[in-house]
Amino acid sequence: MRRFLRSLILGLLLGTLAGLYFGWIQFPPANRNSAISELAQRHRDDYTVMIAAGYAVDRDAAGALERLGKLEADDVSAYLRGATERIIRSSARDFDDIRLLVRLAHDLGQLTPAMQPFLELDGGDP
Amino acid sequence: MIRPDPQREETRKLAPGYFSYPVFAWSLVIGLALGLAFTRMQGPLQRSNAEPWQLRADERHHFAIAIALEHQHSGNMGRTLNKLIALRPAQHPLDALADAACALGSSGYLGSESGIKALRGAVALYSVDGRTGCAEQLLPLSATDSAPEPAVERAADAGFATPLPTKPPLRDSQGGASSRRLVPTPAAQRSFEARAARSFCDAANPALIEVHVLDYLGRGIPGQRIRVRWSDQEDIFLSGLKVDRGPSYADFQMEEGIDYAIDMPGAADPLDASLSTGACYTANRSTLKSWRITFVET
Numbered sequence: 240m241r242r243f244l245r246s247l248i249l250g251l252l253l254g255t256l257a258g259l260y261f262g263w264i265q266f267p268p269a270n271r272n273s274a275i276s277e278l279a280q281r282h283r284d285d286y287t288v289m290i291a292a293g294y295a296v297d298r299d300a301a302g303a304l305e306r307l308g309k310l311e312a313d314d315v316s317a318y319l320r321g322a323t324e325r326i327i328r329s330s331a332r333d334f335d336d337i338r339l340l341v342r343l344a345h346d347l348g349q350l351t352p353a354m355q356p357f358l359e360l361d362g363g364d365p
Numbered sequence: 366m367i368r369p370d371p372q373r374e375e376t377r378k379l380a381p382g383y384f385s386y387p388v389f390a391w392s393l394v395i396g397l398a399l400g401l402a403f404t405r406m407q408g409p410l411q412r413s414n415a416e417p418w419q420l421r422a423d424e425r426h427h428f429a430i431a432i433a434l435e436h437q438h439s440g441n442m443g444r445t446l447n448k449l450i451a452l453r454p455a456q457h458p459l460d461a462l463a464d465a466a467c468a469l470g471s472s473g474y475l476g477s478e479s480g481i482k483a484l485r486g487a488v489a490l491y492s493v494d495g496r497t498g499c500a501e502q503l504l505p506l507s508a509t510d511s512a513p514e515p516a517v518e519r520a521a522d523a524g525f526a527t528p529l530p531t532k533p534p535l536r537d538s539q540g541g542a543s544s545r546r547l548v549p550t551p552a553a554q555r556s557f558e559a560r561a562a563r564s565f566c567d568a569a570n571p572a573l574i575e576v577h578v579l580d581y582l583g584r585g586i587p588g589q590r591i592r593v594r595w596s597d598q599e600d601i602f603l604s605g606l607k608v609d610r611g612p613s614y615a616d617f618q619m620e621e622g623i624d625y626a627i628d629m630p631g632a633a634d635p636l637d638a639s640l641s642t643g644a645c646y647t648a649n650r651s652t653l654k655s656w657r658i659t660f661v662e663t
Contacts, residue, residue, distance in 0.1 A: 246385040250392025251399075258400015263410040270408045273415035275424050282417055285448075286431055293434025293483070302479025306434075309427055339438070 276311035283310060287322055288332060291339035300346055320349035327353050418453035425452055426465035433462060433487035443581045446661055450561045459491040459583050463498030470503035481505060494584045557633035557660040564654050566645035571653035574627065574640060577613040578604040580662045585613025593617050594626045633660050
């Protein structure tokens with residue numbers, strides 16, 4: 240009986256570990272239940288740029304903030320500032336996208352020295 | 366000298382050891398199945414690297430509206446369509462946008478001026494192709510009246526050429542209402558790129574290659590030649606022949622066990638992967654997998 244239990248427990252343990260490895264690491268499931276906040280970084284940046292582009296058209300800061308809230312950052316304005324600075328540093332987006340982000344950051348009171356040159360190129364403080 | 370009892374010797378050989386390999390093997394298999402089942406129920410371990418198509422329905426609606434917002438700024442229909450296609454909609458990307466606008470409009474999104482503006486933008490975008498949804502009925506009248514000009518006009522203002530089908534589809538006087546006679550548009554005038562190829566399982570349309578051909582404003586283009594090749598054979602079919610499925614639509618019936626390559630001769634390179642059908646399951650029914658390909662004008 241002990242021999243049976245020993246084999247059973249060891250087999251179940253190793254099998255479960257192998258199952259977890261294959262299911263999570265080797266062949267992760269294609270989840271279709273994600274939130275916008277769970278997007279990969281580049282898609283979160285893309286979403287942020289899209290909201291900034293919308294803001295450039297409608298100048299609706301409240302709406303932009305509400306939409307950026309989908310990213311579930313603790314402080315949406317601070318998130319925008321951080322994302323814009325990171326994108327400027329890494330040149331992860333093209334110039335027009337950065338200008339859109341800087342304009343929104345400026346209007347939300349999040350302008351930093353790193354953003355200043357882009358704002359000046361964009362026509363400065365309106 | 367005492368000789369060992371043969372019966373006792375045999376018993377010792379068969380005596381249970383430390384381990385039972387059959388029990389171990391079976392429990393290993395059961396453990397593996399349990400582990401895999403658990404990961405499938407729990408979802409992925411790392412949840413912060415999702416792709417847009419992995420968004421749940423309500424989040425996908427918000428993402429689609431963000432795409433429409435950006436389109437109001439850029440007027441770049443190609444980029445907008447690419448982003449909508451990245452959501453892997455089950456229907457035409459602009460229809461998916463109309464559905465998203467409808468769903469959000471029905472769920473309190475129009476409670477703020479900001480929501481009204483955003484949906485107005487979405488309506489302007491999907492209306493370009495004459496599409497309609499429920500959002501335009503949900504929008505306040507004044508908002509609808511002052512909707513921004515459709516992107517097609519913006520594109521025209523920006524000096525983009527907006528090629529229209531060189532010859533409108535002709536009604537076949539002999540045929541019924543469901544068929545058209547089309548003159549293929551000269552392929553050299555346009556170039557296309559396969560932007561999306563995804564399989565789907567539909568018991569009503571098994572083993573079908575569905576093709577949609579869109580211009581860069583997202584409008585269906587009838588009369589485009591699509592070529593399917595397999596083994597040493599090929600077949601050409603045209604978009605827009607099935608009136609009830611819209612001007613962009615064309616389809617081809619596959620057979621099991623054959624790999625098909627698809628392209629638009631002289632206008633679009635072959636799709637990277639070959640297409641084949643196989644068993645799939647929908648609503649507890651087994652049927653054959655179909656494919657949906659979208660060629661977008663570049």
